[in-house]
Amino acid sequence: MRDVIVVGAGGGGPVVAKELAARGLDVLLLEAGAHHTDPRRQWTHYENDSNNPLTGFFRFGPGDRGKPQWLRELPQNSFLFQNGGVGGTTKHYYANSPRAYPGAFAGYDGPDREAYDTAHAFPFPYRTLIPYYEWVEATLPVQTAAMGTKERVFFDGAETLGIPLQKAKDTTGDSYRPQENAILQPHGTAGRTIDPARLRYPEAIGCTFCGFCQQGCMEPIAAPRNQFAKRSTDNSYVPMALTADAWAPGGRRVTLIPDAFVVKVHTARRGGETVATGVTWRAADGLHREDAAVVVLAGGAAETPRLWLNSGLPDPNGWVGRGFTDHFLDGVTGLFDKDTGSSKGTSSSARCDFPGHGALENIGLPPAMQAALMVFSDSGVRGQYHNGRGMTGPWDGRAGRLPGPELKEALQNGVNRLLNILVLTDDDVQAGNRVVQSVYPPDRHGLIPKVIMRGRERTRRTVANREFLARKAVELLRGAGARKVYRFDWSPLLLHVHSTMRMGHSPDDSVLDATAEARWVRRLYVADNCALANSLGGPNPTLTTQALATRTAETIFTTYFGGDPWVATEAPVVSTDVRVSRALEE
Template sequence: MNDPDVVIIGAGADGPATASRLARRHGLDVLILEGGAWHGNEKWPKPHADAGGTVSTDPDDLDGKLLDEHFTVKEAGANDPTFGYLRVGPADHSRAPWFRNIPQNAFLWQVSAVGGTTTHYFGNNPRGYPYAFDEQPHWPIDYEELVPYYQLNEAVTSTQQAPMTNKEEVFIEGATEAGYDRLDTLNVTETGWRPQPNAVEDPPDELNSNFDGSFSWDDGFRGDALAADHFQGGPTPEDAPVREKARKSSNVSWVPRALDTNTDETVGNVAIRPNAYVTDIKTDEGAGNLEATGVEFRDTWSGSTVTVEADVTVLAAGCIESPRLWLNSGLPDDGWVGKGLTTHWFDWIVGVYPDDAVEDINGEPNMDPFVGHNSAVRFDKPGVGGMEDIGMSPGLVSFANYLFSQAGYSFDVEVDPDEPWDSRGYVVGEELKRRMADYRNTKALLILTDDLPRQDNGVSLDDTFADEHGAVPELKWEPHPDDDAKRDELSRIAARIHKEAGAEHVHRCDWPPLFLHMQSSMRMGKVVDENAEAYNVDRLFVGDHSALANGIGGPNPTNSGQALALRTADRIGELYF
């Protein structure tokens, strides 16, 4: 597509939603440029070994059986940050991942690909808390403005109440015994627990413990297989077309919807080009401000550079790459570009349950955390944060439960007798083997803290190291004492829920920062205005999670990021077209 109306930088969670809305609602031609690979597209049958095609505009290019070949759901093959198919780096796997400088004990877990980090998310799709919009002093718009966009996004992504399996029933027992009521609203204003709103289709009615049929689309299987494979790409049902995969990550939901516009002469067109890493935002002098005129990108296979002109440019490269590109392009910085990053200051509270406690609740001696959605029930406390009940495959469990900590080795860490957990820190050696022997009756609660944006947290350019795309990003984040206090409060509630459900041992991991949920590094109200247009550069919009004005209170950010992107698309259409 030469000289589109709009060029969008990034095909992760938010870029495809923006593109679809611009084409369908406003009749615009849109080009999306994505630095990573495209899985499950016939033009790139071997996306990590061969350059493949150039651009895709046809929804018939999407091939679900090919996606099954690409997403094997093997844990190491998917999640290894160096060679996994879900990594941050070029599609060419003979080359190293892209380097980001993180000078602290922390871990960055993102994906560069069409679909972005939603290719390995759990599908958790709650809305942000109204409290974070209307009572915290960050947002220039009201929560009510996002509600119709939440509704649209939830319809496209099949967001619905998650089904309950054994591990969720144990959590519900603990939360109820701890005195918390069930919440029955999507717009949460009170404390309590509720089924997780998930962007995952329901399993078929006949799927139960006695099901012995095929899980193949070709044999008639529809919906979610309860395989807990979401973090490895979530390609079930087997053989299903891409758009019919149960978990509606961006590559499954918004990407096909965007490409569908090319089959309708009454709307605009959308083209998506992977392996296209944008290195510069082009500008001219405007009437007062600079004015964005397009971008320059680098083909990550050939190394050649291409310039695209467009009437409007949308930054949707994520909370790290969006500020990095802005700064590498030499655009104005008034002190907030890249700053104000929030992360939901995670922690991870593990409960190990005896067989009889599980059997008293479920009638079965095992929870089997690998059955069901990875997360299907949650706890909310607006103003503090929340938590999610988690079950995963064993490799991820051993890492998350026992091998990721800032506290030191558990045998060398004293536990305050007044705290409700029994151990804290790394678990290794024979003790790790003993803990993992209880895998079938072990599950965790992920703490999601309502950390607030602070100017000293965020992304800057490393002044000592550059790659083929310019100076690399340097990422720094430190919790404020207020954030620590919220995290401690939620961790104590989580431990109590475990104990009330009958856990015989509760372990607090005390995670270091994990950069997985990221928001607000290009904040609305600081870097962009209430339309998400840059204060200092006309016709340049930020259309990803970095535009969120804060951490939306702690809930998972995908639904809010996509809802805001849809609203931004409407503002672009109304302002310039």
């Protein structure tokens, strides 16, 4: 019997595993997908090879790429962009690590307090999470991003918006700033040359400005795994979890089992309560069961509620799977007569924040993903037809996907005459946006999830925020010198997904209490994005999920194992620590 079983090795699960193992607990970490232990042999920088949703090595599917991807039902025009395997979706994330807006939390009393989804705020004040933010920021580490040409162009435009430069981590007003990201800054030859012979560790340390963040990070060449530049969890928390006994006095190494798809959470009745007791998972050689004192679910916003429902766990208020929020993303692209450096360097190192509305950030993409961005729309084809939306505004022409000739014109000089801005909208919690069990035939793991996101049925506030931000993006690009600006009116690109097992004040519309423990199942916690109470006001979710997972690990340790809290009293050991490197090499 284990002390703790963690289900899922994506953005949140390895945080819980690492923190509890460092304090001497016996932790089993189960991951449905593969563990890519040798990225330089197993990965490439080719876009289709990595991101093809059917066959790519980052698809949501088993490690054997000869087998089909895992199914989800998406009844609307949308795309759920998630990775399988150890590291989860952090493998292709841009490592942007802003804190949430304080207005998304209980007790916020700023002048813009009515601009937020106050009915679904976090059930504790923002200041409660600050020590946990600081812990994760030190552990990864999170630093001010290294910047290049596209960031300079972005800032030229941001300065024309009449908003100030922000210098603090906590965002309280409209502003622009470099990203706070979890990418090791370049040192030595990194960022100074494109000669691969000179981009080997230790001559090169940190980000080499290769421009392939979305294809996973394996830079610099010959670096130990825990010193790869981008701090996806497979490069940071997982190495720490697997070597906890080497750097933490009294620590224990986490047992990681990949290709282990959990199909059931077991419970028992004890003292008049339902209590989690263990899990069953399916591996290549059949079903396996393990029991534990505590179970933590961290499979993601679609798979965690799927596992709950397929396990027959209680759902008395009907909110399991409900309240699915994303950031109702949209894309705006400027075409310039000058080099923007769009494909070079870290993929996103600059942002504008508009608390109460959401955020803007620049994104650099390689050519195929750039083309995909420009043909993904809910408005039809520019100049040909529209899908009843007919969106016009300060952008050139109607919003919508670029047809062949316009797309060819935009890309004829490559991607380095473009600057992309991603719109991240604060999205209200709505019961109708949800994950349910599909009526399609089950796969070998049980009933598949059906993800319902009604893109044209957002709240009036969410839609207004998206429009506000899209127009700000156009204004920024015009101010930076763009000669054409395109708006695409994206269909739901479900990339930042949260809240399907939300924590909350009221047992009427939440699944988790303020400690992230399930309301109706003791000793069962959730530690992924679906535990978030809301969409954070618009900022990227991973840092907040990891801060919350750290808090959850501390709660588990103090509540069920008689330990003392540590975040306020200890200094974290960063994942690039030489002791971790040596242990991995051993």
